[in-house]
Structures are given as C-alpha cells and as structure tokens.
Amino acid sequence: MTLPLTTRAAVLTAHGAALELQDLPLPTEIAPGAALVRIACATLCGTDIEIWSGTMSFPGMLPMVLGHEMVGTIVAVGAGTHDALGRELKPGDRIGWSESTCGECAGCVVLREPVHCSRRGYGFLQRSDVPPYATAGLSDYAYVVPGAAKLLIPDGVKDAWASMAGCAAKTVLRAFDRAGGIRPGSRVAIQGSGALGIFATAVAKISGAAQVITIGAPAARLDLARRFGADDVVDIAEGGVVERVTELTAGHGADHVFDFAGAASVGPEAVGMAAVRGTVTIVGSTGPVGDPFPLSAIMGKELTVTGSLNGDIADYVRSIAFFEAFADRFPWDDLFSSPVGLAEASAKIASMDRLDEVKAVIDPRLDARVSSAEEAAA
Incomplete structure (x- = not known):
C-alpha cells in the first residue's frame, strides 16, 4: 500500500x-x-x-x-x-x-x-x-x-x-475516583454545565447519588443537565449560588462538590456549599488565580479538598x-x-x-x- x-x-x-x-x-x-x-x-x-x-x-x-x-x-x-x-x-x-x-x-x-x-x-x-x-x-x-x-x-x-x-469522560471518572467515590444516597453538587459537568451529572446519578445539583449557564445547558440526571439546577446568572444549594439540600449542603467550571468564584462557592465533612474536588480550575476564601472554613467543616488532573x-x-x-x-x-x-x-x-x-x-x-x-x- x-x-x-x-x-x-x-x-x-x-x-x-x-x-x-x-x-x-x-x-x-x-x-x-x-x-x-x-x-x-x-x-x-x-x-x-x-x-x-x-x-x-x-x-x-x-x-x-x-x-x-x-x-x-x-x-x-x-x-x-x-x-x-x-x-x-x-x-x-x-x-x-x-x-x-x-x-x-x-x-x-x-x-x-x-x-x-x-x-x-x-x-x-x-x-x-x-x-x-x-x-x-x-x-x-x-x-x-x-x-x-x-x-x-x-x-x-x-x-x-x-x-x-x-x-x-476519563477526566470525570478520575475525579470521582480521586474523591473516593459516591456513597449511595449522597448529595452531589456539580459546578459547571459544559461537557464535563453534564457528563459528571450522569456519572453521579449512576453512582447512586440521591440528589444531584448542576450549577452553570446558560439555561439550555441546564435543561440538558436535567436530561442527564440533575434533580435540581442552579443558574449562576441569578446569583446566590451557595444560598440556593443550601436551600435545595434542606440546609445540609452537598456531601460532594465537583469543580468542572474553573471560574474564579468556584473555590469560595465550593467551600460554602459543602456539607460538614464533605469533599471538594477541584478539576476545572486551570487558571492562575481564583477568589480567596478562609482556610478556617475548611477546618471548621472538616472538609476534604482534593485536586484531580485530567486522566x-x-x-x-x-x-x-x-x-x-x-x-x-x-x-x-x-x-x-x-x-x-x-x-x-x-x-x-x-x-x-x-x-x-x-x-x-x-x-x-x-x-x-x-x-x-x-x-x-x-
């Protein structure tokens, strides 16, 4: 040939x-x-x-x-x-x-x-x-x-x-592995409604999460997230993301928070919406600078914060x-x-x-x- x-x-x-x-x-x-x-x-x-x-x-x-x-x-x-x-x-x-x-x-x-x-x-x-x-x-x-x-x-x-x-897909699966897996019945918050966030929404649901909340924009992507297992969605354009997730979880917060968005605000929002002894997994934050948040919040909630790089x-x-x-x-x-x-x-x-x-x-x-x-x- x-x-x-x-x-x-x-x-x-x-x-x-x-x-x-x-x-x-x-x-x-x-x-x-x-x-x-x-x-x-x-x-x-x-x-x-x-x-x-x-x-x-x-x-x-x-x-x-x-x-x-x-x-x-x-x-x-x-x-x-x-x-x-x-x-x-x-x-x-x-x-x-x-x-x-x-x-x-x-x-x-x-x-x-x-x-x-x-x-x-x-x-x-x-x-x-x-x-x-x-x-x-x-x-x-x-x-x-x-x-x-x-x-x-x-x-x-x-x-x-x-x-x-x-x-x-491999990036999402590695992130779930790095987070320690999803315990059935957990509340999961997904930051980001792009391809990774929507795929992660599906993975969380398949993994047995009782409640999956997908956070992002625009509205069409949030509608798509619902078709992939999101029980609730939060539009970042409306503001009050932490308050909305806290409300949707009856005041508990999310047992797992996954960053697939990479926006400057995801750090303080992830820590703010995480439940006591929850896990925050950072995947999408490739930029050099994010908004600051107090380390005392991680200590006070006894959070586990982990990073996950690609796959x-x-x-x-x-x-x-x-x-x-x-x-x-x-x-x-x-x-x-x-x-x-x-x-x-x-x-x-x-x-x-x-x-x-x-x-x-x-x-x-x-x-x-x-x-x-x-x-x-x-």
Whole structure:
C-alpha cells in the first residue's frame, strides 16, 4: 500500500485567529510501536477553546494542530505495535489514543501515575512546523507516536463517544475516583454545565447519588443537565449560588462538590456549599488565580479538598467500559452537535467559545464527500 506523504490539517497560527488549512508532511516510515491513523472523528474540548482564545498559552506553542479527543482507523503500523492492553494492532483497526509518557521518570516509575510524567506529551502540543508535524485530531491523518497509549475501540462504542472518552469522560471518572467515590444516597453538587459537568451529572446519578445539583449557564445547558440526571439546577446568572444549594439540600449542603467550571468564584462557592465533612474536588480550575476564601472554613467543616488532573490510560479504558455498560442509560448523543468537515472547524471553535454548543464534532472525511458530490454535480 502506498502511504500518504502529506495530510491536510487545521492549524492554529495565532490565538483568536481562524484556523488555516495547511498540508503537513507525514513520515515516510512508521517507527516500531507507532501508527498512522485516518481520523474518523475529533470532538472539541474546553482546552482546545482555551488554547485557541489564548486563555491557555505558553511561549513557542504555535503553530499547532488542535484536537486531543479523537478516534480513527489505522492505515499503517510499525513493527510490534500493540494497544495498552497488549492487543496487536493492524491496519483497519479503530483506535483512540492517550498522551505519550516516558515510563522512566519519577511520575511514571515511583508514583506510577502517568498524568505526572515529566515528559508527558499530548499530540496537540506538538508544533506543526517540526517533525512529526501532525499528531492531533484536526487533520485528515495523524501520526500516533510510539509512546502514546493506544486503545482498540470496541464496535459497540460510537465514534463520538470514544472520542470524548479520550479526555472529557476519563477526566470525570478520575475525579470521582480521586474523591473516593459516591456513597449511595449522597448529595452531589456539580459546578459547571459544559461537557464535563453534564457528563459528571450522569456519572453521579449512576453512582447512586440521591440528589444531584448542576450549577452553570446558560439555561439550555441546564435543561440538558436535567436530561442527564440533575434533580435540581442552579443558574449562576441569578446569583446566590451557595444560598440556593443550601436551600435545595434542606440546609445540609452537598456531601460532594465537583469543580468542572474553573471560574474564579468556584473555590469560595465550593467551600460554602459543602456539607460538614464533605469533599471538594477541584478539576476545572486551570487558571492562575481564583477568589480567596478562609482556610478556617475548611477546618471548621472538616472538609476534604482534593485536586484531580485530567486522566491517564487506565481512566481511558474505564471510560470506554463506562460507555459500553451504560450505552442506553442516558441520551449520550444529545451532548454532540452534528458533525462537520475540517473546513468548518474554526466556526465550531467560535461557536463553543460563545457557549452555543456543548461538544462539537469534526469528521474530516466529510470534506472529501462534499468535494466528490460537487465534482459529480459539475
């Protein structure tokens, strides 16, 4: 088989600017442990939007190809390529993949926590003007490096679900694990009504929570949260968030509070709405500064506060298993917008930045179908 030598990709060259469709080189040989994948689906994540806008940035990161939630079909593999569970991979297999890790640093070896690998590499953090160029989701083809944790996707898990599992879903499942799990009958408050917050709402309900309160905006997202198990919702636009949650819990507060929002106010609000001896889990606060709150409030309530950073390949495996087990429990497809081609990726990023949709879906293959249809019509 003749391998493609280039791939079309949507490249971010400046924060806040439209993505540029460029042709990027592909490797002429596939290294042992690596794979060349034809992208079937990429779902946009909040991190993609933060990088696009410049909210998340660091020197030398641009130009780059966005997209770190994706699945695709293997076109070619290097010698000895297998997935994280030891299954041999071959052309035609549908896979997703997590970030690359070194397996040698203290995070990998001592902590045994891949999320703390000192050389952890996301495909979307690869500059697009140096080899291996195209390793992220917003492209026709992606080169999956040898160190990336690959995962064979079962037939029963849809492309969009498997793509979301690669970051959003695994991040939520890790957070619930870090929080110590949900005791049946607990009251749970979810800060944030984006994809993570709505998925977390469903996870809390499936875990046996007696009451799930989702906090966020706009109203359409809160309505969606109700369809995913929220017993009550709180619109942040109306103010009085802590007071409202306290009222909804009959004065007790929430046994578990999860931050999937990242707004400056989530810290004091989380501590304020938490029940005595409750747990606060910080997931979404990626910004450098949040509103202050007294440590005496943590002491006085004897709160447990924990942080949770993304997720690793183990969380990815669990998130795929979650979608298999609970495929019919909630209307998962309602999280996703109708797929569009790569040429419309910029418009979808801008739409998500305006909170007009929860989870945009990019299928690069759609552009080829449109082109073929146009040629046939001509």
